[in-house]
Amino acid sequence: MRLWAFISAVYWVSFVTYFILWRSYKHVSNLRAAARSTSGVKPQEFAMLVRDVPIPPPDQTIKDSVDSYFRALHPDTFYKAMVVTDITKADKIFQEIEGHKRKIAHAEAVYAESKTANRSEGTRPTHKTGFLGLIGKKVDTIEYCNEQIKDFLPKLEDERKSALSEKQQRAAFVFFNSRAAAASASQTLHAQMFDEWTVAEAPEPREVIWANLPRKIYDRHTRQTVVYLIVFVTVAFYMIPITAISAVTTLEKLREKLPFLKVVVDQPFVKTVLQAYLPQIALIVFLAVLPTLLVSLSKSEGIPSQSHVVRAASGKYFYFIVFNVFIGYAIGSSLFSALEKVIKNPPGIFMTLATRLPGNATFFFTFVALRCFVGYGLELSRLVPLIIFHLKRKYQCKTEEEVRAAWVPGNLRYNTRVPNDMLIVTIVLCYSVITPLILPFGVAYFALGWLIAKNQACMAS
Amino acid sequence: MRLWAFISAVYWVSFVTYFILWRSYKHVSNLRAAARSTSGVKPQEFAMLVRDVPIPPPDQTIKDSVDSYFRALHPDTFYKAMVVTDITKADKIFQEIEGHKRKIAHAEAVYAESKTANRSEGTRPTHKTGFLGLIGKKVDTIEYCNEQIKDFLPKLEDERKSALSEKQQRAAFVFFNSRAAAASASQTLHAQMFDEWTVAEAPEPREVIWANLPRKIYDRHTRQTVVYLIVFVTVAFYMIPITAISAVTTLEKLREKLPFLKVVVDQPFVKTVLQAYLPQIALIVFLAVLPTLLVSLSKSEGIPSQSHVVRAASGKYFYFIVFNVFIGYAIGSSLFSALEKVIKNPPGIFMTLATRLPGNATFFFTFVALRCFVGYGLELSRLVPLIIFHLKRKYQCKTEEEVRAAWVPGNLRYNTRVPNDMLIVTIVLCYSVITPLILPFGVAYFALGWLIAKNQACMAS
Structure with a gap:
């Protein structure tokens, strides 16, 4: 009786999902057709x-x-x-000209500021021509840059012509x-x-x-294979290097290798915190770097357009989080806690999984709720971009243009947003029959997500 | 040292294979381009x-x-x-007309024969109009058929018109x-x-x-899935029904169910032979029917052209023979003969396979040689078609057209020829490093095969 209830629930959920997928396929297809049939060329x-x-x-x-x-x-x-x-060479020259133009604008802003403050004369900004502006001849920035631009312009023209033909x-x-x-x-x-x-x-x-x-077709295929291999190894075995790193770089060893850290590390409070959290910090750094790593891996496959790179990267990221969060936690926690039973009675693995898996529902329940309330809160506040913007405005930006460049909100980061949403879909669908209470949280996640994404997109545009 | 010799041999064989594949890809591509650019419309x-x-x-x-x-x-x-x-209906009428035309031609030939033999009058051939010509009114065949054709012609015209519009x-x-x-x-x-x-x-x-x-697209996809499932079950578990059939239909049971067989079955010689070979006979019948079964399965997938059906069927047949001959024999014989060792020491399975697999080479060696000499001999002689043709000519064919229809050699049966050749390629490539002596037999197989296929194709055209 209970079996039939669950089976019919599974079929019900599946068919509702198929129906909604079919509806949204039609909807998206219509949106795309409408976008393509606009008259703009x-x-x-x-x-x-x-x-x-x-x-x-x-x-x-x-x-x-x-x-x-x-x-x-x-x-x-x-x-x-x-x-x-x-046009690498021509582009290099072009970039240098643009750099000089920016420098002139910056220098003029600084010059104008210095004028109003103390003397009507002001101090003309200067810099040194050598390495990083630290050594070499001291020159008047504005004049120097103008001359440089005059020098570079004919070179650029030559380079352009030769590139086009050769x-x-x-x-x-x-x-x-x-x-x-x-x-x-x-x-x-x-x-x-x-x-x-x-x-x-x-x-x-x-x-x-x-x-x-x-890139040639063979080059592309080889690169793709290599990248897939790297991604597979990363997804499956990423814990190994992290554990290894945190094992090697214990606090004691760090002190030996980098003696100047001694002052900080020897304080008992810092010591405890570091010793307890070093592996976690390594993990957090890895997780923060991973999306960027995946994007650059996808780019090196030889894909010709930016959106396809993002799509490829989000696919890879989806494998990573599904394997490590969804499958990893579900199977791992169930199997490890019941390992003894399974070893004693191998064919009983299905029974063991059947009794243990529902217990995981609590974890995923919390996971979805956390994503829903804390994750979106963080995203809405955009705390990190705000801090970065204010730091930039205070210490770096002088011209109007520079302030605007610092204020640009960046893209919507599809490469992590889509796989994360897909992970929630996977979790909610899989546990919807075992613990139906997860469904309202899933609905809340996507309803809130829709509002918030709209808000962010409006701000961005 | 021995390991390196084998590894370098594997690489050598692989690269030679890739090179030849690449050459033949180019060759076939050129042949195809030449065929497409002929001027005929x-x-x-x-x-x-x-x-x-x-x-x-x-x-x-x-x-x-x-x-x-x-x-x-x-x-x-x-x-x-x-x-x-x-046009099913119109086609049915058309087929009936054609059938009557054939009957007239046949009857006229019979009539002419009877004339020359005894009397100048001859006997006009007759038949009965009822079931299978056994019951019903007796009629003069030629006159009756002519009338029937006259009746059917206007019906055909009507049916054609209505089919085209409705x-x-x-x-x-x-x-x-x-x-x-x-x-x-x-x-x-x-x-x-x-x-x-x-x-x-x-x-x-x-x-x-x-x-x-x-057929609609969903229909096609459903059919394809069902067919793939059936093929998978057939390939993997075909031995089960055969064993079951031969277990159920032992000679004793056959005698009970079909008493009229008693006369034959009770003779001691026939009894021994049948009892010993019944499972083998079931297997042989199954293997003889399989290609036709696979073709009709492929046809029911909804594929629109005959050659694609043949291609699909040969793919399925290839899976069957590779799974049952190549993998089945190699793994089966090695594992069964060493089962005890493997059970006692599971991780030693690689070692066991490594020592046992080369022993199989003898079997495949014989297999390739047999295919080469006996298989081609049988094919060249075309014994079965010859017998069938002579039987037909003696007892069935009267008109020139009927004789020609019986003489038609049939197609080249790509659906079994290609997978069988591919099986030989697989075997020869796999065992080429372990027992290089298999290579000359492989070469002989394909050299002979080339000549024989050319001969058969020339005869057929």
Whole structure:
């Protein structure tokens, strides 16, 4: 009787979930269609990304070969091709010019400040030209930077021209004269061999990761495999290096190696706290660094657009938290506490799990509630960004532009937000039948989350 | 030292294999490109297959909705659409007419034979109109059939017309006015929702499996899942029903159930043979029926073309023989013969396998050699088809056409040929390092196979 009640509850929850998934699939699909059918011209809708362009014959540039190839295949709809060019050098010069411009603006603000304060003359700001402004000749900042810019401008022009003709990479954006032609072409095979002329939808211009575009297909596959391997090892065995680090760097050893810490470490209060929390601190640092690490790993896979990198990183992060929070805690706590029983009676593992797993519900219950109240509270207050902003404004920012740059709220961090929400979905769905009381907390989590995400997004825009 | 020799041999074999695979990929790709760029117009190159056409509004037929949908999406390249129509009824009538025509031809041949033999009059062949020609009114075959055809022809015409207008199915072939447009369209998404307007390359006309075309996408997916499940159960547990059958149908029980067998079964010689070989006979029958079973399973997945059905069936057959011959024998024989050791010392399983597996090489050695000499010999002689042909010619075929139909050699049976060859590849590659002597036999197998397949193909065409 109890079995049937649970089974029918499982089916009920599953079918409701499928129904809601189907509804939201339709909803999202409609949103996407509406966004795509707005009349504004977006360049990515008329373009496709071509990679793995084969080496052209010696009398052709890459641009010529791309042009002729696609003009032959799409005689009516081909508009033009833009070959990806390696402008690292030109970009370096450009960045230097921009840096000098910022320095001038900063220096002028400082100069104006000094004028009003004491003398009408003011002190013209100066700096030294050597390493980090500490050594070398002392120069007037504003004049010096203006001269530098004048020097750099013709160099930039030269570098640009030579890059356009000589440093073409084996990747290109091909533009068509209609949306339909571009969409259709980006889904069509363009070459007999799989490793040449691979095409894809063009990402938005601001999202392109230029460094990844010229990577060859074999390079991409190798990188992907290596990255997956690293992620697997990280997900499964991340506790090992952390335990090892905290074992090696006990307080005693730290004192030996870094004697200047002795003054701090020898105080009994600090000593106790550190000794008790060193492993936890290592863990917290690891967890704080992990999302960034995953993003940079995903980026090195050779993915051409920023959003796809974020998506790949959030997938990896989801594996990590599901494996370590959901499966790790559920199986771990049940098995360890009942290890003796299982060893004595191996086939009884199902029975053991069945009696022990519901006990975990309390933990996940607390987990969801904490995420709901404390997690969102922290996010709403945005305490850390506030502190950083005020520090920056006090000690660093002089011009209006610099203040604005410091105030920018950053992106919504999808790469941790989505997997965390998915973890809550997983937990709530899995325990919804065993302890239905978790459901209202799940609903509260997503209802609050919807409001808060809307608020943050409005502030950000 | 020995370890390194084996490891380097493994790498050597692997890299040679990769190299040859890469070469043959290029070769096959070139062959395919050459075949596609011949100038002959093939209808499938200008068409694509559309399935899951949504139900049109009540004032439109399906043909209208397909026409307008694709004319809007491909205004310049759309040529015309042909909606799949359910002509089961018309086809039944057509088959009956054809049957009567064949009967007339057969009867005329019989009539002519009887004339020359005894009297110049001859006996006009007759048959009865009832069940299987055994009961009912006796009629003159030629006259009767001619009348029947006259009756059926107008019915066929009516049925055809009504089918074309009323029995349109929700699938269609869409034709374009250029090869490139058709190729590009068949690779492009055509609808916002994934379950409408799914497109695919059009198969060759003679290959289309018409019954599968109107199946909906959910139907197809469900069928595929069910078929995969059935195949998995068949591959993994096929021995269970066979053992069960041979256990239940012992000779004693057969005698009880089918008393008319008593005369045969009670003879001591037949009894011994049957009792000894009944399980083997069940196994042989199962193995003989299996490829046909797999083809019909694959067909019921909803695959639209005959070659894809054959490909799907050969994949399934490959799993079957690899699991049962290669893995089954290798692991089974090694483990069973050393079961005691493994139970006493579970972690020693690797050691046990390492010492026992090379012993299996002899079996596979014999297996490849047998396939090479006996298998090909049987295939070349085509003994079974020859016997069947002569039986047919003697007792059944009267007209020239019937003889030709009996002589047709049938297809090359890719659905068993390819997986069997792949099994040999797997065996030879796996044991090439342990017993390199298997390599010449593998080479001989494929060299002979190449010659023989060429011979059979020439005869067939």
